[in-house]
Amino acid sequence: MLTKGRQKYIRWFDEITIKDIPTVGGKTASLGEMYQNLKAKGISIPNGFGITASAYWLFLKENNILDQIKSTLDDADLSQAIELQKVGKSIRQAILDASIPKSLEYQINEAYKVLCAENHNGDISVAVRSSATAEDLPDASFTGQQETYLNVRTEKILLSTCKQCFASLFTDRAISYREHRNFDHFSVALSICVQRMVRSDLASSGVMFSIDTETGFKNAVLINASYGLGENIVQGSVNPDEFYVFKPTLRNGKRPILQKHAGTKEYKLIYDIGGSKMVKNIPVAASDRKRFSITDDEILKLARWACDIEDHYSKVNSNYTPMDMEWAKDGLTGELYILQARPETVVSQRKAATLELYHIKQKGKVLTSGRSIGEKISSGKVRIIKDATNLANLNDGEVLVTDKTDPDWEPSMKRASAIVTNRGGRTCHAAIVSRELGLPAIVGTIDGTQALKDGDEVTVSCAEGEIGRVYQGLLDFEKETIDADALKDRPKTQIMMNLANPEEAFRLSMMPNDGVGLARTEFIINHYIKIHPMALLRFNAIEDQKEKDEIEKLTLGYSSKPDYFIEKLAQGIAMLGAAFYPKDVIVRLSDFKTNEYANLIGGRQFEPHEENPMIGFRGASRYYNDRYRDGFSLECKALKHVRDDMGLTNVKIMIPFCRTVEEGKKVLWEMEKYGLTRGENNLEIYVMCEIPSNVILADKFSEIFDGFSIGSNDLTQLTLGVDRDSELLSDIFDERNEAVLRTIADVIQKARNARTKIGICGQAPSDYPEFAAFLVKESINSISLSPDTLIKTTILVKNLEKEANHSK
Numbered sequence: 001m002l003t004k005g006r007q008k009y010i011r012w013f014d015e016i017t018i019k020d021i022p023t024v025g026g027k028t029a030s031l032g033e034m035y036q037n038l039k040a041k042g043i044s045i046p047n048g049f050g051i052t053a054s055a056y057w058l059f060l061k062e063n064n065i066l067d068q069i070k071s072t073l074d075d076a077d078l079s080q081a082i083e084l085q086k087v088g089k090s091i092r093q094a095i096l097d098a099s100i101p102k103s104l105e106y107q108i109n110e111a112y113k114v115l116c117a118e119n120h121n122g123d124i125s126v127a128v129r130s131s132a133t134a135e136d137l138p139d140a141s142f143t144g145q146q147e148t149y150l151n152v153r154t155e156k157i158l159l160s161t162c163k164q165c166f167a168s169l170f171t172d173r174a175i176s177y178r179e180h181r182n183f184d185h186f187s188v189a190l191s192i193c194v195q196r197m198v199r200s201d202l203a204s205s206g207v208m209f210s211i212d213t214e215t216g217f218k219n220a221v222l223i224n225a226s227y228g229l230g231e232n233i234v235q236g237s238v239n240p241d242e243f244y245v246f247k248p249t250l251r252n253g254k255r256p257i258l259q260k261h262a263g264t265k266e267y268k269l270i271y272d273i274g275g276s277k278m279v280k281n282i283p284v285a286a287s288d289r290k291r292f293s294i295t296d297d298e299i300l301k302l303a304r305w306a307c308d309i310e311d312h313y314s315k316v317n318s319n320y321t322p323m324d325m326e327w328a329k330d331g332l333t334g335e336l337y338i339l340q341a342r343p344e345t346v347v348s349q350r351k352a353a354t355l356e357l358y359h360i361k362q363k364g365k366v367l368t369s370g371r372s373i374g375e376k377i378s379s380g381k382v383r384i385i386k387d388a389t390n391l392a393n394l395n396d397g398e399v400l401v402t403d404k405t406d407p408d409w410e411p412s413m414k415r416a417s418a419i420v421t422n423r424g425g426r427t428c429h430a431a432i433v434s435r436e437l438g439l440p441a442i443v444g445t446i447d448g449t450q451a452l453k454d455g456d457e458v459t460v461s462c463a464e465g466e467i468g469r470v471y472q473g474l475l476d477f478e479k480e481t482i483d484a485d486a487l488k489d490r491p492k493t494q495i496m497m498n499l500a501n502p503e504e505a506f507r508l509s510m511m512p513n514d515g516v517g518l519a520r521t522e523f524i525i526n527h528y529i530k531i532h533p534m535a536l537l538r539f540n541a542i543e544d545q546k547e548k549d550e551i552e553k554l555t556l557g558y559s560s561k562p563d564y565f566i567e568k569l570a571q572g573i574a575m576l577g578a579a580f581y582p583k584d585v586i587v588r589l590s591d592f593k594t595n596e597y598a599n600l601i602g603g604r605q606f607e608p609h610e611e612n613p614m615i616g617f618r619g620a621s622r623y624y625n626d627r628y629r630d631g632f633s634l635e636c637k638a639l640k641h642v643r644d645d646m647g648l649t650n651v652k653i654m655i656p657f658c659r660t661v662e663e664g665k666k667v668l669w670e671m672e673k674y675g676l677t678r679g680e681n682n683l684e685i686y687v688m689c690e691i692p693s694n695v696i697l698a699d700k701f702s703e704i705f706d707g708f709s710i711g712s713n714d715l716t717q718l719t720l721g722v723d724r725d726s727e728l729l730s731d732i733f734d735e736r737n738e739a740v741l742r743t744i745a746d747v748i749q750k751a752r753n754a755r756t757k758i759g760i761c762g763q764a765p766s767d768y769p770e771f772a773a774f775l776v777k778e779s780i781n782s783i784s785l786s787p788d789t790l791i792k793t794t795i796l797v798k799n800l801e802k803e804a805n806h807s808k
Helices: 018-037 053-062 065-073 081-097 102-118 155-168 172-182 233-237 296-317 386-395 407-413 429-437 502-509 523-529 532-537 545-554 561-580 592-596 631-643 661-672 693-695 698-704 712-718 738-753 767-776 789-805
Strands: 010-012 050-051 127-130 147-153 191-198 205-210 220-227 241-246 257-261 267-271 279-283 321-330 336-343 354-360 366-373 377-384 397-402 420-421 439-444 459-460 467-472 477-483 495-499 515-520 587-588 650-653 685-689 705-708 757-760 784-785
Touching: 010 018, 018 050, 018 053, 018 127, 018 296, 018 336, 050 102, 050 386, 053 102, 053 155, 053 191, 065 693, 081 155, 081 407, 102 155, 147 257, 155 172, 155 296, 155 545, 172 407, 205 233, 205 296, 205 698, 220 233, 220 267, 220 631, 233 267, 241 296, 241 561, 241 631, 257 502, 257 523, 257 561, 279 502, 296 321, 336 477, 354 459, 354 523, 366 429, 377 420, 397 767, 407 429, 420 661, 420 789, 439 467, 439 767, 459 661, 495 502, 495 789, 515 523, 515 561, 515 784, 523 561, 523 712, 532 545, 532 561, 532 631, 561 587, 561 631, 561 650, 631 650, 631 661, 631 712, 661 685, 661 698, 685 693, 685 698, 685 767, 693 698, 693 738, 698 705, 705 738, 712 784, 738 757, 738 767, 767 784, 784 789
Parallel strands: 377 397, 397 420, 420 439, 495 515, 495 784, 515 587, 587 650, 650 685, 685 705, 705 757, 757 784
Antiparallel strands: 010 050, 050 191, 127 147, 127 191, 205 220, 205 321, 220 241, 241 257, 267 279, 321 336, 354 477, 366 439, 366 467, 377 459, 459 467
């Protein structure tokens, strides 16, 4: 009779905890820890067993190959690639030629039979994963150093695969990694994890992190997903779907999917039923490639599991422990499963006290682009490597360009100054290794090996947000090092940030700040949405067929065309709101001029021609007007979704270019139609102070709004009667003009008298230190600046406040 009783070389998941790493390795110990402690929370983990490290030592001892391996390693110069390859091949062959001891063979076969019996399905498929006893230490990750084998079926193939796992402890990459990290080759043993396969070949799978892998932002879960078995994502064979979920409000029962990015998902790895291999890659149908590989409910469920797993391991370790996880969906049952979980060992180890910010000082021709890995900039000559046999051609400091990398490339990758791949997402092999090596990388370019040529001098920039760019030539850039601890004590005047690009939000939120004083929606509409809102609402009335076709293409997969606008805008705003949560993020409603709106897809048909759009149909005047009222409703619905459904109540709203108090009331009434009522759910609504009427009637405006934000550009323009875009009058346009300064001082005093908040979000404090000093002297509540001037202005304001206190 088959039983699951304890055997010398077999340990089942329900017999294992994280304390058993020396016995079964990190991978298996983690699965046992979750199997015992997290199933009660509803987290599904396929059952399995570990073949212990003692089995590995038994295998080496009984075959008399331990001394042979030692002498082979001792006699070799492992710093030489050719020697390393020769040694690795010799050791692996010795292991593959050896026999599994009968006592061990019997126990493995018996355990496999028990696992088959549990699933009532004859010989079942299992995943056979190498689990090293030194995996996932705080200062080193052995992830990917050893092999994983999928869809292993029958006792005979399982035993053969176990030998392959033992041999994988001595792959070239594993030997090199241990040498590089000064690990004794014989302080690491190889355990094997045997786990029931989930039929994700019929559905989807992926990886996820409970931390942002680029910036170290702790409040987001990053999920990558694609069709079929998950190895394609790990190996970088596909560009997967990517999702961000916000942890704090997810824990409160909200649905905060911050971002959804559809990958190309070119291939899927499936069982090779009836074929000569265990698995094979096949193309994904075009219709499937265009849709997301998992649903919103599945995204949220996985994210909740990520939070529970992170919470559990943080408790076990008595320290915050972000996690790196693999998951799969069973195509037969529709169930989700966690397949692996281990501590994240790269970005979480960064020292928070020092921030490094890279700034590109020139712009050149973009040769190719993709997903940025890291936030650095580097330059060098291009070296295109088609496969691992050509890695000897890579010289120190060159930019490695290839289709994709795999673990065999690791010994050579450290010679590169940057890495560019055609394929892969943020969790692929090239991305993981680049982070660990501290190299900038751009993955998923699609055409990198075609767009770049051997010997080209290029600059690889990952410092411009989510999109990494390869520029032609060696461009000028700089690195700024910031001591964050020196700015922990904040000035009395709040120093906030002007921000527009959601892709930069996580990174910029690491800078010492007091929130976002101006979040511009125009960037989101221009770069993410691209379509005029009225063209989405009145799609059938569009006359230009080319524009209709373009709109159809962009909105593919959405239940309605207006939903496309709402979801895209909501996600962009949510990224900004989440990055700085719970600090205030003040979102300014769209303030395009008519000529700018007309440039959106489908826009010309819905916009009037104006001789002077700068003081025409813009800002508040549009929101209640019949020409645009319905378009404004989409903005309101997006903000409602961000605040109520995602739970980001730190997002405040600001009305631009509001000419009269009556106009302000009309806009507030319009917003109330869509559930955005001032005072409800802590909603604060601000108004831009950029028109002289805002200053003159500040006491009246303060009765209907919660605060002011001075827009110094427009206020200067309208105070001096100067078109701010006029080159002929540029010498007159100056925010430091006495008339402008008196106007600003006046409105600050009126706001203070009305006990209403007042800040400034114009460019002047960023450009002129003396202007910032003036604002501090006038006791403004907050100054919102462009990110590049945030630090120096914070230091300036702290010193000014200190001087003011000393003079009292």
